[in-house]
Amino acid sequence: MASGYGLSGGPSRCFPFWQELLACYVVNTNTDDVSGAKKCVPALEDYYECLHHRKEKARAIELQRAYRRAEAAHPRENAPRPGAIRNLGLLDREEDTEDVLGTNRSITAGNGK
Known part of the structure; x- marks a missing residue:
């Protein structure tokens, strides 16, 4: 999150995920004990997914592969x-x-x- 502002001037699309992650860290950690940060891993994954879309891209590639396999297994009758x-x-x-x-x-x- 470079500036925190989106293209239209409002908050960026991932800002709610960032707030959720920050809130999780504030609630689960303090200056003496940072072991509670492990509870924030799902929120961190959500934030990274919002930024980079890696899981979404992997799912799209797998769907394309499955579609091609199904199409090859059942060729069209009236091609x-x-x-x-x-x-x-x-x-x-x-x-x-x-x-x-x-x-x-x-x-x-x-x-x-």
Whole structure:
């Protein structure tokens, strides 16, 4: 927490976690005995997670891996052919072109006038 201020001028997004951590230290420790600081480990982890998002990123990566494994285990039944993906279904469709234009192949090829 560099300045304690957020982007819009108010408190930063992690300020409530910092307050919780500070309150935990104030309640559980004193100048003579700092052994109570062990009780503040969960609050410290929450504050670090708010700052760095390490657990959240790890969960997102694991979800992506699980999704890819599930997708590989159960391929789609009606998946498009690689050729259809490559040409977006526009090439190799002379029949569709004829239906739309109402012509036959000899006229579209330039053989008949």
